Amino acid sequence: MMYRTHTCGELRLSDSGKKITLAGWVQKTRDFGGMTFVDLRDRYGITQLVFNMETNPDLCRQARSLGREYVVKATGTVAERSNKNPNLPTGDIEILTEILELLNPAELPPFTIEEHSDGGDEIRMKYRYLDLRRPPLQRNLALRHRMAQEIRKYLDTKGFLEIETPVMIKSTPEGARDFVVPSRMNPGQFYALPQSPQMFKQLLMVSGYDRYMQIVKCFRDEDLRADRQPEFTQIDCEMAFVEQDDVLNLFEGLAKHLFHETLGYEFNEPFIRMPFDEAMNSYGSDKPDLRFGMKIIPLKSGKSQQEIIRPTTGFPVFDEAEYIGTLLAEKCAGYTRKQVDELTEFVRKPQIGAKGLVYVRYQEDGTIKSSVDKFFDATALQTWAEVAGAKPGDLLLILAGNSAPTLKALGELRLEMGRRLNLLDKNRFVPLWAIDFPLLEWDDETQRFYAMHHPFTAPKPSDIPLLDTNPGQVHANAYDLVINGVEIGGGSIRIHDSKLQAKMFEILGFTQEQAEYRFGFLMNAFRYGAPPHGGIAFGFDRWVSLFAGLNSIRDTIAFPKNNMGRDVMQDSPAEIDEEQLKELNIRVDHKNPGA
């Protein structure tokens, strides 16, 4: 006995006359009086089985009794179809079925197993194993598989070694919370699940492994926003004896290889490398979407010489603004009042935070109208339009305020205009390397510096003296790969000098004891001959979702959790036995008392 000779996706006209056996799921059964057709489905495709009431009534009746999602095995002969289906690779043939075996019946699924299901989100999560049968999910997981293989293949040819780092490590929270695991054999002590294998990959460089890679699960106990998972997958890489350019060049090669092998997409030019400051000033974001232009144009800026709008205008919003900038929305002068109001509402949303929106219409007839006509004459408005490069028919959208938040708001408005103008083509990809990030971010609330990337990132050598005088001005050898406005990965050249590392910990406000407790083994390792090294980590889930054209990472993952961190299919997490808790030397403390 053998369950099948072929899959449901492979038979063609050239197989006509062959005696074959298929196995799969019943997608659909159709009766046409004397004939019954069954669409049999597996991962590879759909093949039509035919049953004839005249020649074999018993078999035909058996076929008619099959329900959706029944699992069957069918033996028959491949025959040319009279009524060919050009939408199916197997659409030229059908199987004249001779033997039909029911392998397993199926209850009626709670939603349709089709390209687009009729099931709601919640029920599809509960019956994830059924949702996973749908073609889009199957395509996503097949794409993810292909990408994983191609990533390893490429890095293998470049001499990277795949090395597994431990999942149960020491808790060293900095930033997000760790998930922890109580140790039964070491009462009162806990392992942590890694937020990333950062320190281990640096140790591997100290150990001389030269080039390391791993596609690895990482864990963060965060309050989950729309597109976060408590466990996620990282493409984690590190290289010794490299400078920033070596890393960027190698992983640009990886990205191009992936684009080519999985999407057939070619890049003939090197990826743009854009300094952080430029990205912020021109796009209001450190991950600009470069599928369209619409750069931010400064009209008044503390930093730039280009002060188009003079200090005293009589318009307090502008007079008091540290920064004024505009977007040029081409051919949008005809925007209705409603459209402009929508944009105003958009920029006023709390997460955008602008106070209002100033617009200037450069009308088709050459006249200019604005929402600030009271304060500015035609000449002034004309000047702005000229600076922005506006032509008749264009619209200027202007925001004013403090530099950083105004630039960010302009960045968001730019993306909103990109969406409205259909400039975000899912089939076009524009990658860039964002480089020259600041090393540190000042946090007003806790009155300390935080590492913008992580505490192991190397400052630019020329900026090292600034660590003592003006740490906020220090730039880092850190970089992000951004594609279509999505941060796909990021990394840095690391500190390999134990004294510089100690200084960084000091700047970050760690006492020597804290630094020793958390990172002691790494600082020790640096004393025994650490090579210069650097690396990068990519968010694999996100990269797959970008390539799959998805807005969320959830459907790139076979068994994701919901935004309460629950697996509703397994009904997990769950309570555990008192006995198990006792063995682990812990107690559940539901009341969470202050003492």
Add this chain to the structure above:
Amino acid sequence: MMYRTHTCGELRLSDSGKKITLAGWVQKTRDFGGMTFVDLRDRYGITQLVFNMETNPDLCRQARSLGREYVVKATGTVAERSNKNPNLPTGDIEILTEILELLNPAELPPFTIEEHSDGGDEIRMKYRYLDLRRPPLQRNLALRHRMAQEIRKYLDTKGFLEIETPVMIKSTPEGARDFVVPSRMNPGQFYALPQSPQMFKQLLMVSGYDRYMQIVKCFRDEDLRADRQPEFTQIDCEMAFVEQDDVLNLFEGLAKHLFHETLGYEFNEPFIRMPFDEAMNSYGSDKPDLRFGMKIIPLKSGKSQQEIIRPTTGFPVFDEAEYIGTLLAEKCAGYTRKQVDELTEFVRKPQIGAKGLVYVRYQEDGTIKSSVDKFFDATALQTWAEVAGAKPGDLLLILAGNSAPTLKALGELRLEMGRRLNLLDKNRFVPLWAIDFPLLEWDDETQRFYAMHHPFTAPKPSDIPLLDTNPGQVHANAYDLVINGVEIGGGSIRIHDSKLQAKMFEILGFTQEQAEYRFGFLMNAFRYGAPPHGGIAFGFDRWVSLFAGLNSIRDTIAFPKNNMGRDVMQDSPAEIDEEQLKELNIRVDHKNPGA
């Protein structure tokens, strides 16, 4: 600036005259008056740097000051060596060094970084990052990398999809203890770390993924024996629409591919397939080492017709024995009293458990002497010798007692003889498939059946009626891959019928509620069209250690834990903040009180 143009392993005589730059670690510095030689090491090899006191005294002095494990960069010209070293791939050349740059100094390592270190186990674990620099460790991890790549490559060509299953799942302990993770967002509830992705891979078959593979971390909170790790790596696979033969054939192909690609080792014959009963009767083990023969020969057996030793002999040990068996140790008749005593001591060890050892020497002169001459005449002994196929010069080693423990003891004695006779050649590999395992094992202590493999293993269809009448006699469609006496992997055809699965849970003593709580989602899934399926999982750490010729899995793992589950390098597990515990709604309960 660029850190290197070549690695320390690639320069050859044909590169003579080239100007190159290397970077790496100082392995050794040797002074010969006017000349100083530095062996520079990286992952790829060792290259000799030369410094000449006459032509460049400053540089030469700099070279002399380098300590072991200093990290340096050297630029110079490749030159033919007068004194070639045939043991090094780069031994024909040396580098006439012109520029030397110290990249990082190193403290003196606490042990030597050589093929064989002078450091003890404990200190090497504490400084694992230094131990990892040693060539044997580097070879092990490179082999592990190569094997991982080849496993995926092979399975990819066979249509397997690599699909990641979750690490934080529901606790469903059966067998070993789960590690658990308290959920902050779901107070009082816990995730578990998977002991294997068993249920998820079966769900993927229900979901139609057809062929699944993953190289995946698994977790078991066990008291650690010599060669166990709390986290270990499994090559996890599952296939739909298959029978046992399909699985064995495919993974035999994988094993052969791995042998070929990583060891250059060829098999021209199919692997032996040996039923469990035969393995136990002939080798006293379900994982026989077939690198040598020395099968167990029954002299008295409840099961066999071959009763060589008659019921009444006057020797109570034999008279009362349910089973008597012998090993034929060829050319060992000359064993000294001391050697025989050692063997007697060996079989009497508690973990072997025999009461004593009977020997029969078939001496070179044709006479026979035994430790039971009092009870048996020459004719009787002659008969045993004949049955065992002994020739003059051979030795019979006989054990007697209850069947199962005596067979196991004979199996251990056989391995001990294999070791003593040097029959365990590390460079020879003899694989077999152990098949036809019993489905269930009876446990006297808890008075219940346990699944020998796991609760999802399918009974042989012909044995299904026995489930009601004599469950202990049911055989399973389960199989193990055994190489040189090491169980490399095991698997089974699974139950795909929800009613049969429910019956199995009943036989295993689960109440319906328990089964529903633990496995409900799987049993539900089976109602919606589950295909016949089966799979296998290999212990990746063990497979690597077998190929690397190691006796332990520890050095196939970059950062292993000790047998208290501790990472002594990180000093983990460790206590965590009171604040962190509070957020997780748990308390440490050091006293572990009974109530």
